[in-house]
Amino acid sequence: MDISISFIFLLLIQTPISSSKTFDNNILRQGSSLSVEKSSDQLISPNGVYSAGFFSVGDNAFSFAVWFTKSSPPTAAWMANRDMPVNGKGSKLSLLKNGDLSLTDATGIHIWNLKTFSGNSQTVQLALADTGNLVLFTLENVPRLLWQSFDSPTDTLLPDQPFANSSTQLVSSRSQGQHSRIAVFDTSGFFKSSDNYTFKPSDFGMGPRRRLTLDYDGNLRMYSLEETTGKWDVSWQLESKQCRIHGVCGPNSLCHYDPYNGRTCSCLPGFKIKNHTDWSYGCELESKIICNRTRVGFLQIPQVDFYGYDISYISNSTISRCRTECMKLCNCKGFMLKFDEWRGVYDCFPKFLLINGLRSPEFTGTSYIKLPIDRMFLFSNNNSTQNVSMLDCSGLGKSPTGTLSFDHGGLTAHGRLVTWVKEKMNKAAATRDHSWVEEIFDPSLGCEYDINKMEVLVRVALLCLEEDKDSRPTMRQVVEMLASQQ
Known part of the structure; x- marks a missing residue:
């Protein structure tokens, strides 16, 4: 404020008030205007660093702006109507006789205006300062600041x-x-x-x-x-790390970065892009979630962090408790379970928004996203399984889906487990004995299940883990195999 008042006094010394011109290089007077059709209709700061006038923001689209005169191309520092550009013909910025400042388009509609309530009895001027500050002030008695662009920055x-x-x-x-x-x-x-x-x-x-x-x-x-x-x-x-920028890929997405391809965004499994021209809108569900615990499940995504937007914080939690808490809340989009190395326990973070998704090998947590149960197996981009898992005790009748861990069709850390399960299956094949399913099912899940459907789930999981990619089923085949048990 003090800088602006000092600038007003400087203007009084440098510029005669009785000048007959409607505007000098840096001053616009009452009853005058700047036209979009005249490129010379500009205010220029006394030091020549800044200019103010109509700034092209597109094809036949202009905003009234302050810009750096010597940058190439011109770079705007402030805009009055950035989100509502005006036509390249007939638009103008006017300092009315009553002291109001008004930006109108070709039809005379007020796009942006400032009401000063100064009245016709006061002399009002608009000036561009050496600092790039656009100042509206009165000259009666003691100069008084009415408005300045420094108080309303754009970007x-x-x-x-x-x-x-x-x-x-x-x-x-x-x-x-x-x-x-x-x-x-x-x-x-x-x-x-x-x-x-x-x-x-x-x-x-x-x-x-x-x-x-x-x-x-x-x-x-x-x-x-x-x-x-x-x-x-x-x-x-x-932020030097591009994926650390808040909301850069929008909600329900993951951010990826490598030096060769730069930053890329992708939707979470079960979601689709919302706006193909702007990733900041993020992704939306492919199928609506019904707030019913028997019709939703959780998809596990290891080493993925969704920063912020926690509904609550549960210290020293278990995955079962965390899942139950999220299942209770219709606005819970998923949860994150993070290991605290100092305390040696897991903490739970239910989320009301999944944003800032970032996968990192150093991250000691796992995220679980809530999805409709009928979409749980439809999360592939290229007909191959991804580094995700399913966690639920609902859907497919009363059978649990258990935890099926895949990594792009290849098993990463469960080779021994797969070998053990296959041995159980081969021994039981000749006798048609289904007790092997009971042996591999984790009783700590505490769920009732259909043994025949559970067997199908395991067989499908093993098919997805075949080393020969041509032997793996497509996602359509996976769905058909599971649907046959409905």
């Missing part, structure tokens, strides 16, 4: 622009962020917030023009302008 902060009150937000095209009650960075690039969070860019020091931008991918980055080329260099970023 960018400029040096010395305070990020201060509870309503101030940086908003990217699909993400938003607010990190402290008060925060600011200076012209050297040093950032500090009221909670003592600080950082410096790699080129810390006086010199380059800077901006701090919340980019469309959700990452916060500081840029430095190389004025000789007009290009921007990233001098700092909040």
